[in-house]
Amino acid sequence: MRIGLVINPIAGMGGAVGLKGTDGPDTVAEALRRGANAKAGDRAYTALRLLADRVPGARLAVAPGQLGADWVQDLDLDTTTVEIPNITTTARDTKQAVLAMGDLDVIVFAGGDGTARDVASVAGDRAILGIPCGVKMHSGVFAVTPQAAGAMMADMISAPERVGWNDSAEVMDIDEEALRKGILAPRLYGFARIPASRSLMQAAKGGPRQDATTSLASAAAAVVAEMEEETLYIIGPGTSASSIAQAVNETATPLGVDAMLGGKVVARDASDATLRELAKGHDIRIVLGVTGRQGFLLGRGNQQIAPDMISRAGRDGLIILATEDKLTALAQPQLLVDTGDPELDASLEGFVRVSTGANRQMMMRIASC
């Protein structure tokens, strides 16, 4: 398997000095002025050292200078350095390096949500994997630790049969400018293909694990079977929610909000105004997925659905789809809501049923954050 590496040397600098991120050149200058140290290189080195220990001589394409090559010099790795015109320590470097790497299988990057967005925007069909270094890491494309990223790289090279793939990891980012003003406005920018460890060979009593697509498709079919003719179904972003549209052979907007009425998609990538217009004279229900690891239900990537619409649907009007694997892997066994309306958030608290497959549900506690 062919792997490329790019380090965002300034990722994470803003965090230690209270800047909530390091997006944009002015912020970098401010971070440096406040005495921030670059940590991304060190964290990438931790991952790479583990890779070199596990798979000596592993082949790797690396970005030049402090974007990669500087950090592999004393490691037993067989690296090829790609050329980019000049290093500016801006988002352009990351993108140029990824583009220059050409036909690889996986791009490993060291950075945060901003870097993830930059890498994902030019990665094309290539999978990506983040070495966690950023201030913000809402995206589902990061390994848990630098060590885990190194172990995954070693597996990808020496034991590819141990690696599975997830095509729908969320790439999310928060508008830092707004965040510094106290407004949390995270957006879902897209989905990336990521490697995931695959536990093979559960012996004896075990059986093959059901894959996520099958579970979601079964759950969606059950939801569709019980749809009421006169109710407007607002379909949130993400693969879990869009499995509902797929269950009626329609394509959904991955990053936008769609609406269904009478078993058909009646609006795609709908605005708040469109949803309000469609909802006139109808009961509404809202179909949602859950973000990986953090367990966000509302307020991360689906702010298009306005608080008063959520309020109209109420907690009983939420239809939630997620796989059991995703729910049991959450950092906390709860679903988080952050609609921007604290009273609404409080009214949503309590247990809901999440559809995890055909005739299978999991009770999950909704908590506000």
Add this chain to the structure above:
Amino acid sequence: MTRIPEFRAAKWNEPVVMEMGRPGARGQLFPAPEGEVTETVGADLIPGSMARKDRPELPEITEFEAQRHYLHLSQMTLGMMGISLFGTCTMKYNSKTTEYATLRPELAEVHPYQHPDTLQGVLEIVHDFDLILRNLSGMDQFIFQAGGGADAAYTMTAVARAYWDDRGMLDQRTEMVTSVQAHPCNPATAAAAGFKVVNLPLEENGYPSLEALKAAVSEKTALIMLNNPDDMGIYNPEIKEWVKVAKEAGALCFYDHANFNGVMGKLSAGELGFDACMFMLHKTFGAPKAGGGPAVGAYGCTDELAPYLPCPVITKNGDRYDIDEDRPKSAGKVREYWGNVPQVVKAYGWARAMGAEGIQLASDISVVANNYMDKKLAEIPGLEISNPSINAYRMEMTRWSLGPLTEETGVSTVDFANRMADYGIDPYWMSHEPWIVAEPFTPEAGELWSKEDIDTWINVIRQIAEDARTNPEMVKTAPHNQAIAQVKGDVFEDPSKWAMTWRAYQRKIVGEDQEKGVA
């Protein structure tokens, strides 16, 4: 300090028996029937309509060669007499005494369709064992028809269907509530019986909250199905309250006693308010295991549910034992006859040998052994106990995680298990699905193994953790001392690569069957 076993498996690179031998070789040569026999029944003992046209495709080898081949095959396994702390399975010694008892003609040569007058001895044992289980559970009637734990869970769902159907409420009572940590046979059998499955997640105490249960149960709930303690080794102390909440919603309550070893003789399903429970005789009661069949899930219930039990039920009337098939409300059969009786006899033998006090003592020993093991495992870097924030003793087994070691070395729990076989130690059980902790393993010492055996097992775990740090690739490519090398797991997910029979092997792998026209 106990030693670390040095081990190298026998490796007999022999073909399978179907490819051995030579035409004409025979294991036994049977004499022709005597004249008096042919005169009485005719020369053709098998009617022409029933006789097969072609000779069966059987291996042609001598008895000695067959014996030798199967001896070699057995030498290439770890057998069932090693150190196997295979959690959730409660590994026990299967005594030779009970084995011999079941070989006696009074049992080995009887058939369940014989007249009950000729089966009184066997029926008495089955009935007496029913009484023993009633004592242990507070239930009113047991049957032994189910061929394993999952089959007994299915019995519960079948009984629940019959119960609600009898009340005209099967269309209303459509849901089964369970914990995500319950054994998968509970949701699976409920789904097979047509119930919707509602899972409860584990919360901070290590078990689902009462609040989650209250939110889940309703007038739609047909039954709840629970393990307690669960595989983390955590006992849910609110269990009585759980049963109360479920009962208030009108639901039936089923106690899956897969993890009974830690609480044997300490609690009673009946006293806790359950309507039914299940014991696995091939786990807790010292009868042999055997996947997919010759096991027994003993299913017991209260008098209220008894009319819906699968038929037949063994009853005692005065001094006489009967096989009661006349049960009009019965859920039907979950398996043929009255169960795997040799297993029942072995379990009866175990229970009689242990006695009530012995059973309680065994439970104590299994809990002490597990907690001893927990202390020792906690000393090994890279291992982490499940629910580390819970600072309490665990029951008879504990789920552990190799997550930290895997992050450090890349060695997974599957690699670890493969490497165990290199030391002649049976690989451990990892976890049922879904995996709640990373890279799980679940040891259970039970009451059988000595402290020395447990120390040996722990030393092997410690050694492999060290191997993982010093030579991870060696561990990841294990086993190296075994009869066969590592099996690549990806084929397990590809049915075209499976061959469970010779005919399937020919068809899928060799492709000869198509030429021969065999279906």
